Amino acid sequence: xxxxxxxxxxxxxxxxxxxxxxxxxxxxxxxxxxxxxxxxxxxxxxxxxxxxxxxxxxxxxxxxxxxxxxxxxxxxxxxxxxxxxxxxxxxxxxxxxxxxxxxxxxxxxxxxxxxxxxxxxxxxxxxxxxxxxxxxxxxxxxxxxxxxxxxxxxxxxxxxxxxxxxxxxxxxxxxxxxxxxxxxxxxxxxxxxxxxxxxxxxxxxxxxxxxxxxxxxxxxxxxxxxxxxxxxxxxxxxxxxxxxxxxxxxxxxxxxxxxxxxxxxxxxxxxxxxxxxxxxxxxxxxxxxxxxxxxxxxxxxxxxxxxxxxxxxxxxxxxxxxxxxxxxxxxxxxxxxxxxxxxxxxxxxxxxxxxxxxxxxxxxxxxxxxxxxxxxxxxxxxxxxxxxxxxxxxxxxxxxxxxxxxxxxxxxxxxxxxxxxxxxxxxxxxxxxxxxxxxxxxxxxxxxxxxxxxxxxxxxxxxxxxxxxxxxxxxxx
Amino acid sequence: xxxxxxxxxxxxxxxxxxxxxxxxxxxxxxxxxxxxxxxxxxxxxxxxxxxxxxxxxxxxxxxxxxxxxxxxxxxxxxxxxxxxxxxxxxxxxxxxxxxxxxxxxxxxxxxxxxxxxxxxxxxxxxxxxxxxxxxxxxxxxxxxxxxxxxxxxxxxxxxxxxxxxxxxxxxxxxxxxxxxxxxxxxxxxxxxxxxxxxxxxxxxxxxxxxxxxxxxxxxxxxxxxxxxxxxxxxxxxxxxxxxxxxxxxxxxxx
Numbered sequence: 001x002x003x004x005x006x007x008x009x010x011x012x013x014x015x016x017x018x019x020x021x022x023x024x025x026x027x028x029x030x031x032x033x034x035x036x037x038x039x040x041x042x043x044x045x046x047x048x049x050x051x052x053x054x055x056x057x058x059x060x061x062x063x064x065x066x067x068x069x070x071x072x073x074x075x076x077x078x079x080x081x082x083x084x085x086x087x088x089x090x091x092x093x094x095x096x097x098x099x100x101x102x103x104x105x106x107x108x109x110x111x112x113x114x115x116x117x118x119x120x121x122x123x124x125x126x127x128x129x130x131x132x133x134x135x136x137x138x139x140x141x142x143x144x145x146x147x148x149x150x151x152x153x154x155x156x157x158x159x160x161x162x163x164x165x166x167x168x169x170x171x172x173x174x175x176x177x178x179x180x181x182x183x184x185x186x187x188x189x190x191x192x193x194x195x196x197x198x199x200x201x202x203x204x205x206x207x208x209x210x211x212x213x214x215x216x217x218x219x220x221x222x223x224x225x226x227x228x229x230x231x232x233x234x235x236x237x238x239x240x241x242x243x244x245x246x247x248x249x250x251x252x253x254x255x256x257x258x259x260x261x262x263x264x265x266x267x268x269x270x271x272x273x274x275x276x277x278x279x280x281x282x283x284x285x286x287x288x289x290x291x292x293x294x295x296x297x298x299x300x301x302x303x304x305x306x307x308x309x310x311x312x313x314x315x316x317x318x319x320x321x322x323x324x325x326x327x328x329x330x331x332x333x334x335x336x337x338x339x340x341x342x343x344x345x346x347x348x349x350x351x352x353x354x355x356x357x358x359x360x361x362x363x364x365x366x367x368x369x370x371x372x373x374x375x376x377x378x379x380x381x382x383x384x385x386x387x388x389x390x391x392x393x394x395x396x397x398x399x400x401x402x403x404x405x406x407x408x409x410x411x412x413x414x415x416x417x418x419x420x421x422x423x424x425x426x427x428x429x430x431x432x433x434x435x436x437x438x439x440x441x442x443x444x445x446x447x448x449x450x451x452x453x454x455x456x457x458x459x460x461x462x463x464x465x466x467x468x469x470x471x472x473x474x475x476x477x
Numbered sequence: 478x479x480x481x482x483x484x485x486x487x488x489x490x491x492x493x494x495x496x497x498x499x500x501x502x503x504x505x506x507x508x509x510x511x512x513x514x515x516x517x518x519x520x521x522x523x524x525x526x527x528x529x530x531x532x533x534x535x536x537x538x539x540x541x542x543x544x545x546x547x548x549x550x551x552x553x554x555x556x557x558x559x560x561x562x563x564x565x566x567x568x569x570x571x572x573x574x575x576x577x578x579x580x581x582x583x584x585x586x587x588x589x590x591x592x593x594x595x596x597x598x599x600x601x602x603x604x605x606x607x608x609x610x611x612x613x614x615x616x617x618x619x620x621x622x623x624x625x626x627x628x629x630x631x632x633x634x635x636x637x638x639x640x641x642x643x644x645x646x647x648x649x650x651x652x653x654x655x656x657x658x659x660x661x662x663x664x665x666x667x668x669x670x671x672x673x674x675x676x677x678x679x680x681x682x683x684x685x686x687x688x689x690x691x692x693x694x695x696x697x698x699x700x701x702x703x704x705x706x707x708x709x710x711x712x713x714x715x716x717x718x719x720x721x722x723x724x725x726x727x728x729x730x731x
Contacts, residue, residue: 424528429565432525433579433639434553434586443578447569447618 012269015239018104018209022128024083027212029076031055034182037082041151041185044158047165054171054181061175067338068367068399069307071243071280079245081183083128083210097133101125105133108236110205122147124188124204126217131186136200146191147202150218153189160191164222168251168288168315176247176309177284180216184249187217192227192258201457203232206248208268208279214245221251223258225291230261232460236304239269241277243306248283256291256318261299263456264312265464268304273362275334278306285312289321289347297324298341299455301464306335311369313342316350316381323352326452330468331364331396340370340401345381345411354385357449359468360396367399374411381411389419390448392441442468478503478540478674479524479643485534485699486523493519495699496535501643504671508685508710509678511696512718517678518562520696521647524676525559526552539643553579554586556642560632560649567619572631573601575619576638583639604637608664626657633664644668645676650684662687682714695721 025036034055038048063074085098097112105112105125112125112133122136124147131149140147146157154161171181188204208215223229233250246268254260262285271278281304287296298312314323325341343352358366366389374381389398402415422444430440446453446465453461479501486494493516501507511517523530524537526549537544544552567575581591592600598615605612610630620628629649636644646665650658665675665688677688685693685707693709694701695718703709703721713721 423565425565426567428525428527428549429561429567430575430579431549432553432559432561433575433635434550434582435578436550436582439578439582443570443575444567447567450569 012239014108014236014267015269016107018100020098020100020209021086022083022210023086024080024210024213027078027080029081029183033081037183037185040082041154043154046162047154050166050171051182054178055183057172058175058178058182061172061178063175064309067309067369068365068401069309069336069338071307071336074245074280076179078212080210080213081216082185083213084185085127085209101127101133104207104209105205108205108207110234122200122202124149124202126186126188126204126206128208128210128213128215131188140198140200143196143199144193145196145198146189148189150184150187150189150220153220157189157191160222161189161220164220164251164253165218166251168253168286169249169284174284176282177249180218180247180249180284183214184216184218187219187248189219190221190229190231192223192229194224195226197228198230201230201232203234205234207236208244208246212242212244214247216246217248219248219250221260221262222253223255223260223294225255226257227255228259230457231263232457233262233264234267236267236269239272239277243271243278243280245280245282246305248285250283250285250312252287252296254287254289254291254294254296254321257293258291259295260287261297262287262312263460264298264300264302265460265467266300266302266304266308267467270304270333270335271306273333275306278335279304281305281308281310283310285310286315287313287323288315289318289323289350291321292318292347293320294318295322295324297322297326297455299326299452300328300339301452301456301467302327302329302337302339303467305337308335308337308339310339311341313344314352315344315346316352316378317346318350319347320349321347322350324455325352325354325356326455327356328359328449328452328464328468329357329366329368330359331361331366333362333364335362335364337365338367338369340368342371342373343383345372345374345378345383347378349380350378351381352383354383354387355451356385356387357452358387358389358398359392359445359448360389360398361392363395365397365399367401369401369403371403371405372413374406374408374413376407378408379410381408383411383413385413385415387415387417388448389417390445391419391421479544480538481535482537483535484520484523484532484537486519486530486532488519488530492533493699494523497696497700499694499701501674501676503642503674505692506669506675506677506688506690508688508690508693509676509696510680510682510693510710510713513680515696516699517680517696518647521559521562521645521676521678524552524645525549525557550582553639554583558636558639558641558644560629560636560644560646562647562649562651564620564623564628564632566621566623568621570619571616572619573598573615576601576635579635580639601638605634607667608634608637609660610634625652626654629653629657629661630664633661637664637668642672643674643676645678647678648680649677650679650681658684659687682710685710697721
């Protein structure tokens with residue numbers, strides 16, 4: 001069959017650089033750097049100790065070699081671990097934020113101005129290593145909801161941070177999580193009190209701007225008994241020739257009857273056509289359904305990054321708790337993704353659903369890696385996994401590595417997998433009805449991802465569909 | 478509207494059409510008949526612009542324009558519609574969404590405003606009523622899990638919505654039982670008009686009892702070897718294809 005014709009490549013439109021004076025610490029990583037970051041944030045001693053402990057553990061850990069991705073060795077001494085725009089310490093009022101920053105976020109479609117902000121979304125804007133603004137804070141405060149930058153939470157709510165930090169992802173969990181624990185700079189903290197349903201979407205927008213720096217943020221979301229929250233995460237970075245490291249940690253805790261929905265649209269700069277530049281996205285995301293009847297749902301749309309290494313997981317500890325993972329991962333050109341989830345069934349009658357849609361185009365390599373584990377006492381556990389791959393062109397690859405470990409005989413675990421290819425005939429059929437190749441591919445891909453997109457909040461779903469269109473441009477050959 | 482002259486076309490380097498000529502005017506219905514492998518479907522695909530088929534000679538003019546220079550989507554926008562012999566499945570994309578995408582592309586091309594979801598759904602409802610098509614079909618993914626009959630009916634439904642100037646039906650009757658055949662033919666008959674031409678490709682005369690053509694052409698070894706009125710189809714039914722094939726075999730030897 002003839003190859004589908006090549007499309008024109010659209011630019012990565014979030015690739016601009018903000019011209020702003022930044023304070024960036026010298027490259028390299030050692031205990032002094034960890035101390036410096038901690039002192040810049042004016043942290044209590046226990047937190048500095050926690051960081052130092054993580055750093056010492058990190059030195060003993062080895063970078064994981066098992067993911068199905070290849071990249072040259074990373075020189076961890078060649079990157080700077082802290083970069084912040086020079087401005088006065090974060091202020092409550094928008095008037096005091098550097099207008100360049102406000103402009104940057106506006107350009108990204110995230111108005112920070114309280115007057116202009118999206119009506120139903122509260123945003124924490126993280127720029128390189130620091131949070132520069134958080135909107136709708138006062139309104140949320142009246143409901144008892146805490147939504148602020150991680151640094152602020154350390155100062156204002158040290159007890160909550162001390163209680164939950166590292167409670168889901170311990171500081172020695174893995175190489176990248178340990179690195180993050182040692183040098184994490186900022187991120188978001190959300191705490192929803194007992195019985196409160198958060199009335200708006202909470203979101204964090206991560207932006208890497210500075211060159212040769214890593215971004216190491218931490219997000220911690222705690223939903224107390226019966227609380228409900230939906231959280232969104234978005235990210236972009238300028239186009240640069242060098243690779244940049246992004247190693248985040250996200251921890252979620254859902255107490256009894258609580259419900260956390262976490263959605264990500266990941267759009268880090270993926271590198272150019274030849275694979276030059278782009279973000280290394282090595283992220284640890286995990287939630288703990290701590291209480292009975294709690295629920296944690298991950299939805300991710302991964303279109304960016306040169307390399308993605310990420311497994312948003314759920315530990316189903318409480319009886320009758322529910323874990324979900326809905327994922328669309330797109331690789332184009334020379335992008336590589338090794339992503340999936342872990343569902344660890346501990347409590348009785350726990351249920352999990354995994355729907356993974358991998359799309360490979362260009363010379364991209366897409367790997368689904370998932371683990372379903374049912375421990376001995378998890379009577380009545382159920383899992384359903386559906387794992388579909390779509391190939392565009394014949395130079396890309398799709399790989400699936402499901403690990404299933406069941407120790408309880410009453411468990412029911414299902415796994416379905418499929419691989420398909422956008423066929424010349426499907427495209428021709430669309431064209432014969434007047435639809436261009438580009439729109440035909442968009443339509444077919446969106447149809448393929450439908451089950452995941454319908455899990456996204458409305459506004460996000462529209463964004464995600466558009467994003468998919470841009471990501472796949474020039475992919476067909 | 479359509480003038481095909483000495484058309485040669487091949488697929489996978491094998492020549493299938495070997496100098497086919499045909500002229501179609503608005504309002505006419507032309508039936509193309511012929512034995513398996515004679516090039517009927519190739520003609521349909523070439524007119525629609527399928528990339529697997531290569532035109533190696535001849536010309537096709539459509540409303541005075543060089544059709545062969547046009548992309549498949551431009552041909553569609555200019556009013557050429559192919560009802561596929563094997564309609565393709567597009568999982569996850571609803572029929573109505575798919576049709577609206579095509580419909581609006583065509584309208585845009587004509588310089589008309591696009592229809593929004595509400596107005597378009599109204600139009601779909603109307604058309605489905607006229608054609609006696611169950612409107613639950615509209616919300617199902619394009620052809621996914623459709624029976625053979627449903628797929629063919631869906632093609633005719635699309636035809637009714639997109640309102641082409643030239644509709645090509647590629648063995649729309651194959652695999653249909655008598656009831657489905659009747660629904661499909663009724664649909665086509667309702668869509669006949671003085672501005673619209675049909676090329677009906679079929680292997681069997683049966684369909685032509687329902688869709689009565691103005692002209693019947695017999696295709697053999699890539700050429701039209703006999704043309705006539707609707708009676709020709711009946712004669713073919715009686716005598717088979719062999720009696721028209723002979724002169725071509727002789728011609729091919731030249």
